[in-house]
Amino acid sequence: MGENISVTKIKHLEKFMQNIPLNIFFKDTECKYIYASEICKNLNKHGDDWTIYGKTDLEIQPFPELGRQYYEEDKKLIQNGGSLCYTSVFPMEDKDYYYEIKKQAVADDNGNIIGIVGTVTDVTELMTMRNKMEEYYMTDPLTGLYNRKYLEAWKKVEAPIYPISFISCDCNELKHINDTYGHEYGDQLLCFVGELFRTYLPKNCCAIREGGGEFLIICNDTSEVKAKEIVDNLVNKAKHLYVKGHKLSIAYGMVTMNEENYDFNEAHRIADCIMYEAKRAMKKLQNQS
Template structure:
């Protein structure tokens, strides 16, 4: 009744009403003073069901400390936990960074990237002991805090997590995530320093396994493409074989032939971004044809992602250019088209027209038909002379 005593309105949000059945619900109460001739003569009290408001406040509180995508605790919770465990010895910290998030987003879209993050979070959560917590503290960075846990326990947990990734359908298997750990064992070490050490160990592991991780990613991308459209594997092998045959006729060096062969095998990797119907049909309307043509730029992006294929990306980007400028994507013509891309164009013609199963006269006829239009006429002339 403080409102009557001092004439000041009061709000109370901890009131409870009870139902006949014994259940209760939260009530928001307001008390408003009633003043007459300058004196408080009474009060008006109102009650409002506070259930929805309390649920909203709880939801806001939860979201302020949890990652909305994965449900894990977020950076705010992590920072608070670091303070609370400053005196706990030993404490181990595991820092993880997802290796393939950017690649997944670029190739399959952010929805698939989000799914990857949720899968990673689930694996980490499944292996997290009851006394520990998992946090997502950045876009692709995760942390496990292990109070009262030594270095041996942290390292054994890392191995169990990686084994779990290996057994699931992840793009990179155990290379899906790079993990590093560190343990606080004395009062002379701050918990923040331990986090920095664990993060450095993670980045060192990431750097040491970069080439292995990228090779695994590239192989898995090719496997996904060949699984989506099995004929693409045969096509890649055939175009590679034809390109090397043409390259030898043109007198390429051993090193350039190797580069050409790799470019030929990977030339259609961008088709991984297309749906199966676009890959498997040759009858496409304007919109479908434009969508199909996007596989060239997609292949360029994919190959630029990996150290060992970045040197192929330019040739793949231009392998659908025509000598007369009527190809795609940029409409380059003549010598504007990279030399190896012009060879890839002839290799695809060779495969398309089944010239490996044709007699010399038919080969000459087909090549003369495309010479100066789709194919480099000087290359065509040298190939015909060699037949």
């Protein structure tokens, strides 16, 4: 009778666990799953007969890098104790899914670690909203390019891929168009610049509007020769863009740095100096024509 009650209680406990409003998992000291709620069990689909139980993340994760990360974390928890909390992104076909993962080592009454308990929370909606807000916060609304807030954030977490090239840019006709035709047409010129950069810059480059008609292009993994090709292409593509009869004219100044001489502030200063020299030369040539 007592044994039947014990079995019943165990079955009831399993039902409680299945219906708890939380995605939860347990692992043993070999980092193998001994219990998992539905979201965990559904991470890998191998048919109705497949089970997550008795397997590690190395075996069940559809993304091998995540599987290795989770497994190594589990081994450290089993060895050293403690807890972890972080957000993982799962790049699925339709969109990216974000899950907050919390896990903690569990010890018995003698302090011996007997396994891991963890929870998985879907935070996709929250992270998507946060990413959109950050993008909005760091984007110039007129040109659609990044703004100075993005540049400041980039400087704090920068991880240059060398060689890295910086291209300073300034719109030559912006003040004249603003003063002569009004800011509506000056804005149109800036929109053309934004479209030009978004369309023709390589993926390893990002363009930032620093203010007025000044822009900075940061190009990772870009040699001096490649940076010059990028500028030449931008100049060529801008030849057919006009605002109130004025061709879109941009002065460029570029500098390339390697790991041994890299300094952002110095690179920015040099690129600006070269750009202003080019701007003066273009104005002089225009006055002579």
